[in-house]
Amino acid sequence: MNLIAARPEGLYCEAGDFYIDPWRPVDRAVITHGHADHARYGSKTYLCHADSAPILRRRLGDIDVRGVAYGEIVERDGVRVSLHPAGHILGSAQVRVEHKGEVWVASGDYNIEPDGTCAAFEPVRCHGFITESTFGLPIYRWRPQAEVAAEINAWWRANAEAGRASVIYAYSLGKAQRVLALVDPAIGPLVAHGAVEPMNAIYRSRGVALPATISPEGMEKAALRRALVLAPPSAAGSPWLRRFPDYADAFASGWMQVRGQRRRRGIDRGFVLSDHADWQGLLSAISATGASRVLATHGSAATLARYLGERGLDAGIVQAEYGEEEGEAA
Amino acid sequence: MRAFAALYRDLDAATSTRHKTEALKAYLKPALAEPARWAGAAWVVYLLAGGKRKQMIPTRLLRRLALETTGLPEWLVEESYQNVGDLAETLALLLPPAGAAENVALETWMDERLPALRALDEEARYATLSGYVATMAQEDRLVFFKLTTGALRVGVARGQVVQALAEATGLDAPIIAERLMGYTQAGRSVTAEDFGALVAPQTATPAAGGRPYPFFLAHQLVAPVEDLAAKLGPPQGWIAEWKFDGIRAQLLTRGGQWRLWSRGEELIAEAFPDLASVAKALPDGTALDGEIVVAREGAGVAGIEPFAKLQQRLNRKAITDRFLAELPVAFIAYDLLEENGADLRALPQIERRSRLERIVARARARALRLSPRVEAADWPGLAATRAEARAIGAEGLMLKGREAPYGAGRKRSGPGERDLWWKWKLDPMAVDAVLIYAQRGHGRRASVYSDYTFAVWSGPQDEAGRVLVPFAKAYSGLTDAEMAEVDAIIRRTTVESFGPVRSVTPTLVFELGFEGIALSKRHKSGVATRFPRMLRWRRDKPAAEADTLADLQALLPVSPAV
Ligand SMILES: [Zn+2]
Numbered sequence: 001m002n003l004i005a006a007r008p009e010g011l012y013c014e015a016g017d018f019y020i021d022p023w024r025p026v027d028r029a030v031i032t033h034g035h036a037d038h039a040r041y042g043s044k045t046y047l048c049h050a051d052s053a054p055i056l057r058r059r060l061g062d063i064d065v066r067g068v069a070y071g072e073i074v075e076r077d078g079v080r081v082s083l084h085p086a087g088h089i090l091g092s093a094q095v096r097v098e099h100k101g102e103v104w105v106a107s108g109d110y111n112i113e114p115d116g117t118c119a120a121f122e123p124v125r126c127h128g129f130i131t132e133s134t135f136g137l138p139i140y141r142w143r144p145q146a147e148v149a150a151e152i153n154a155w156w157r158a159n160a161e162a163g164r165a166s167v168i169y170a171y172s173l174g175k176a177q178r179v180l181a182l183v184d185p186a187i188g189p190l191v192a193h194g195a196v197e198p199m200n201a202i203y204r205s206r207g208v209a210l211p212a213t214i215s216p217e218g219m220e221k222a223a224l225r226r227a228l229v230l231a232p233p234s235a236a237g238s239p240w241l242r243r244f245p246d247y248a249d250a251f252a253s254g255w256m257q258v259r260g261q262r263r264r265r266g267i268d269r270g271f272v273l274s275d276h277a278d279w280q281g282l283l284s285a286i287s288a289t290g291a292s293r294v295l296a297t298h299g300s301a302a303t304l305a306r307y308l309g310e311r312g313l314d315a316g317i318v319q320a321e322y323g324e325e326e327g328e329a330a
Numbered sequence: 331m332r333a334f335a336a337l338y339r340d341l342d343a344a345t346s347t348r349h350k351t352e353a354l355k356a357y358l359k360p361a362l363a364e365p366a367r368w369a370g371a372a373w374v375v376y377l378l379a380g381g382k383r384k385q386m387i388p389t390r391l392l393r394r395l396a397l398e399t400t401g402l403p404e405w406l407v408e409e410s411y412q413n414v415g416d417l418a419e420t421l422a423l424l425l426p427p428a429g430a431a432e433n434v435a436l437e438t439w440m441d442e443r444l445p446a447l448r449a450l451d452e453e454a455r456y457a458t459l460s461g462y463v464a465t466m467a468q469e470d471r472l473v474f475f476k477l478t479t480g481a482l483r484v485g486v487a488r489g490q491v492v493q494a495l496a497e498a499t500g501l502d503a504p505i506i507a508e509r510l511m512g513y514t515q516a517g518r519s520v521t522a523e524d525f526g527a528l529v530a531p532q533t534a535t536p537a538a539g540g541r542p543y544p545f546f547l548a549h550q551l552v553a554p555v556e557d558l559a560a561k562l563g564p565p566q567g568w569i570a571e572w573k574f575d576g577i578r579a580q581l582l583t584r585g586g587q588w589r590l591w592s593r594g595e596e597l598i599a600e601a602f603p604d605l606a607s608v609a610k611a612l613p614d615g616t617a618l619d620g621e622i623v624v625a626r627e628g629a630g631v632a633g634i635e636p637f638a639k640l641q642q643r644l645n646r647k648a649i650t651d652r653f654l655a656e657l658p659v660a661f662i663a664y665d666l667l668e669e670n671g672a673d674l675r676a677l678p679q680i681e682r683r684s685r686l687e688r689i690v691a692r693a694r695a696r697a698l699r700l701s702p703r704v705e706a707a708d709w710p711g712l713a714a715t716r717a718e719a720r721a722i723g724a725e726g727l728m729l730k731g732r733e734a735p736y737g738a739g740r741k742r743s744g745p746g747e748r749d750l751w752w753k754w755k756l757d758p759m760a761v762d763a764v765l766i767y768a769q770r771g772h773g774r775r776a777s778v779y780s781d782y783t784f785a786v787w788s789g790p791q792d793e794a795g796r797v798l799v800p801f802a803k804a805y806s807g808l809t810d811a812e813m814a815e816v817d818a819i820i821r822r823t824t825v826e827s828f829g830p831v832r833s834v835t836p837t838l839v840f841e842l843g844f845e846g847i848a849l850s851k852r853h854k855s856g857v858a859t860r861f862p863r864m865l866r867w868r869r870d871k872p873a874a875e876a877d878t879l880a881d882l883q884a885l886l887p888v889s890p891a892v
């Protein structure tokens with residue numbers, strides 16, 4: 001018997017009677033992180049990391065949410081639940097569940113390269129591991145962040161010198177803040193779209209140092225021409241962008257690794273910047289858990305499971321209703 | 331290689347024609363100032379202007395490289411490839427980064443390493459290749475694999491290369507275009523000297539070596555007969571000829587050698603050995619412009635066969651004597667561009683014509699015919715003659731301004747309308763369109779990409795930032811054999827797949843006929859066509875030379891003034 005199994009409502013722990021990231025309303029939900037495909041509306045109670053709680057309130061309104069620290073143990077009916085850093089976005093957590101000596105971990109989304117905007121990923125030993133597999137193909141291999149940062153800065157600088165704004169489309173929760181933490185604020189003003197700024201505010205209120213961002217309202221044309229603009233992907237081609245006299249645009253996402261994906265979006269540049277683990281990252285994280293049973297979900301689950309199976313692991317997949325948040329608008 | 335790889339990335343990332351030209355210029359400018367870089371620049375121009383090399387490393391070696399260097403199971407490499415859709419790119423993404431990377435010059439690859447690789451046996455070739463790749467920087471690998479698979483396409487039109495060279499050197503674009511003729515001939519090697527010749531200061535020298543002149547292209551004439559007098563003046567100001575449906579070509583004799591150039595700038599003499607006798611009969615220093623057609627014994631318009639017969643010949647790999655006897659070709663000459671080595675293009679059409687008549691008469695070659703003139707006292711008379719075109723295997727008439735020089739490319743219509751060449755086709759409802767999307771068919775054709783979306787250009791070739799505008803879908807008109815061939819090209823040139831639909835790099839040009847055309851607000855192109863069908867595959871036409879939206883709009887019925 002698996003300690004955690006898939007049900008129509010979501011991943012379910014029968015021993016503790018709770019769901020992890022349920023996609024339908026349930027009584028008790030444990031939430032790995034605040035992205036819309038993991039934190040859904042309608043459940044009676046929510047348990048998440050303390051840094052996730054303000055994000056959930058902002059997104060889901062007046063909900064019954066309890067925030068806990070990493071490592072803090074919540075016990076009920078002999079089932080011990082604790083959250084551990086997933087390195088994906090602020091407050092993102094892996095859910096560790098222990099019952100009668102058996103340990104299972106549901107990873108949620110994770111990124112093993114530390115980026116300074118959230119607690120760094122920590123491997124958790126377990127018997128059963130439910131892993132994400134968004135970028136579960138060996139073609140996904142991230143370069144060091146410093147190199148991507150240098151690329152973004154060079155692009156921004158060249159645009160600023162040519163008198164055009166640099167618009168980066170990035171998911172408003174997580175990716176936008178990562179970009180902010182990577183760029184060199186000396187190049188020009190940093191402008192945040194109305195969907196991004198509230199998330200910046202939550203990050204700052206939880207003690208994450210981000211450079212100052214401003215709203216484009218009332219900015220001088222000359223300043224707009226030097227700005228780096230962070231906007232959600234849904235802003236692409238929208239009237240909101242008309243205020244910029246001239247701009248180049250880019251998309252920051254792991255999907256940008258493949259040229260066809262870049263071209264499909266019709267943007268000027270693609271920066272390969274992800275808040276998910278790449279192929280090697282997934283493999284090393286899985287092996288660090290020591291788990292003998294691995295279930296993949298979210299993305300290239302079947303591919304990853306087949307590969308792990310051929311390498312001697314007991315591997316399977318969990319059908320889940322997560323989205324591909326890196327590719328889609330919030 | 332590093333500089334070319336960087337240029338390739340810039341071109342690949344560029345979203346507009348203007349950006350691409352800028353990226354090219356940014357590469358060319360510093361290269362121009364440094365003759366040591368010319369050998370590399372020569373190859374860059376060759377590759378971007380459409381020069382093709384044979385596949386230098388077979389795909390199976392590349393797949394083996396992927397398997398052996400990554401240690402991944404075959405199915406996972408295959409799945410990665412399915413995801414990426416491009417073998418070169420998949421390899422570049424899969425292979426582990428190099429330890430110490432070296433930067434080998436593009437010319438060293440093209441002139442030495444890759445040709446040497448071809449000569450090795452399988453094992454030695456594989457060993458050498460994996461050694462090369464192991465010391466190659468990650469960022470160079472994509473372009474390297476693209477080069478070795480012979481699939482280096484980056485969406486740069488030849489016209490853009492011309493434009494960038496012109497802007498970088500300060501030379502006139504037509505001069506560059508002319509010097510570039512023959513530059514990208516298949517299998518050719520280019521050198522620093524070639525690049526030097528391309529960018530040398532402007533002089534009045536005639537077309538060098540065995541290169542052809544840029545072809546003068548005709549405009550489609552669509553106007554009611556009663557308007558022609560107002561538009562074009564009396565027919566006596568024009569030379570009218572039959573428009574045959576063959577392969578446009580230039581036949582040159584220079585320095586004791588002869589060459590046959592297609593409009594797509596390919597040397598095609600090999601396919602037409604029966605024209606060697608024509609070349610032999612011409613004096614050295616002659617350049618003829620004309621049409622190759624299948625024609626049996628006879629002169630003038632006698633015995634000329636439809637295009638399908640020519641197609642049969644083109645489809646054959648080996649040309650046997652029996653085949654030559656069954657489907658003999660003739661060169662129908664209609665213009666003389668060079669005589670005794672002198673460039674005649676500035677002379678009036680009528681003068682060139684009379685010199686041409688003399689040359690053809692003196693040559694007395696069986697396979698050389700003079701394009702017959704068609705005459706009539708007035709436009710209705712000429713229109714009546716045109717109506718008989720089909721009976722003699724022609725598509726209509728060509729009209730050439732009597733006093734006009736031989737232009738370069740497709741001159742813009744406008745005030746100089748009488749300096750143009752007009753094709754006055756019998757069935758004017760046709761354009762040359764580019765295939766941009768393909769979809770799987772139904773039933774018997776469910777496994778083949780048989781339904782196509784066609785586009786025309788938003789502006790003329792020299793217009794910066796022009797794009798392909800889709801305007802019609804068609805799924806009939808090709809033979810099964812042609813369809814299989816087109817299907818293979820679609821799979822090779824797929825840019826992306828969306829469900830059953832694939833977008834492709836625009837390389838395929840088809841003559842698309844339709845029965846009616848009307849204004850339409852619902853279509854991006856602004857026009858809707860009725861019953862579009864593929865009349866024929868224009869293998870001879872590069873995508874950049876396909877028709878434009880203006881050509882399409884010219885076919886619209888004249889609407890009453892509002
Ligand atoms: Zn997420």
Ligand SMILES: [Zn+2]
Binds near residue numbers: 035109323325
């Ligand atoms: Zn997710």
